[in-house]
Amino acid sequence: MANDYFKFRQFTIQQGRCAMKVGTDGTLLGAWAHGGKRILDIGTGTGLIALMMAQRFPESQVTAFDIDEQAVMQARENVVLSPFASRISILCEDARCYEPDAAYDAIVSNPPFYDRSLVCPDNRRSLARHTSSLDYRSLFSLVQRCLDDEGEFSVVIPSECQSKLESEASLAGFFKVRECAVRTIPRKAPRRYLLAFAKHPSASFAPEEGVIEEKPGSRSSWYTELTKDFYL
Numbered sequence: 001m002a003n004d005y006f007k008f009r010q011f012t013i014q015q016g017r018c019a020m021k022v023g024t025d026g027t028l029l030g031a032w033a034h035g036g037k038r039i040l041d042i043g044t045g046t047g048l049i050a051l052m053m054a055q056r057f058p059e060s061q062v063t064a065f066d067i068d069e070q071a072v073m074q075a076r077e078n079v080v081l082s083p084f085a086s087r088i089s090i091l092c093e094d095a096r097c098y099e100p101d102a103a104y105d106a107i108v109s110n111p112p113f114y115d116r117s118l119v120c121p122d123n124r125r126s127l128a129r130h131t132s133s134l135d136y137r138s139l140f141s142l143v144q145r146c147l148d149d150e151g152e153f154s155v156v157i158p159s160e161c162q163s164k165l166e167s168e169a170s171l172a173g174f175f176k177v178r179e180c181a182v183r184t185i186p187r188k189a190p191r192r193y194l195l196a197f198a199k200h201p202s203a204s205f206a207p208e209e210g211v212i213e214e215k216p217g218s219r220s221s222w223y224t225e226l227t228k229d230f231y232l
Contacts, residue, residue: 008230010055011082015046017070022048024212025156025192026110028182031226032194033154035060036105040146042095043067043134047075047088049108052230054084063104065093096138103148111139113161136165140172147199152177154196162193169197177202183211 004016015021026045030052037060041050044064054062062084066072072092079088112134143153153174157165159181166176178196183189190209211220 007232008051009232010230011051011078011084013046013048013051013078014074017074018046019068019071020045022046027052027227027230028192028194029108029110029154029156031056031230032180033108034106034152034178034196036148036151037061038102038104038106038148039063040100040104040107041065042107042109042139042142043111044075044090045071045110047078047090049110050075050088050090051078051082051084053106053108054082054087055229060087062088063091064088065091065095065098067092067094095134095142098142098146100146103151104146105148105151107143107147107151107153109139109153109155111136111155111157113157113165136168137171140168140174143174143197144172149199152196152198154178154194157193157195159190159193162195165195174199175201177205179205179207181207181209183209185213185215186211 004014006013006015006022013022026048030049035053035057039053039057039060039062041062041064044050044066047064050062050064054060064075066075069092072090076090079085079090147153169176174197176195177198180194181190182192182194184191210222212223214220
């Protein structure tokens, strides 16, 4: 069973009331994504990624929302107890209905991803993990209306979902501008992808790779460097 809290260098995540706990995916995205002065976090859960982005980009104002009322309450508590409370707003919103008051420089999301797998019997966990709550097409429709013309949308996604997500991005008129394939250990195939999309193509697109552990229980130099400002 996961602990009810996870302590980082500058903030602590309480997570007892959240369906999805702190995990590697959210930490990766929060450390990797590009930011800006106005940042939107879609499906914030515990508020982890919103807090990481606020820490990394000290001039930013971060808006984060989730459809799960319990998660929203937990995220608000985590934000209030952090050094970044004045710069983060947590809303209870359905992503499909959200209308921004102005465009965002950067959007981040650890989105629901499974669209053909067996639905989890835990309704709140299912909501967080399955695209019945927010399918890829609806996700990119939201990003299309929220992202600044020069902004960047970053996601973390399981490798088996990459092709479907990228297809929907293309249909919505987005271009992949950054990619990092992440292996758990060197000899394994990539398990997840960090992807960034924009409304214009990048002339310098070059796929990258990262490894979480050099061997079981030993963080790689790549992961250590990426997350050095967060882990104790």
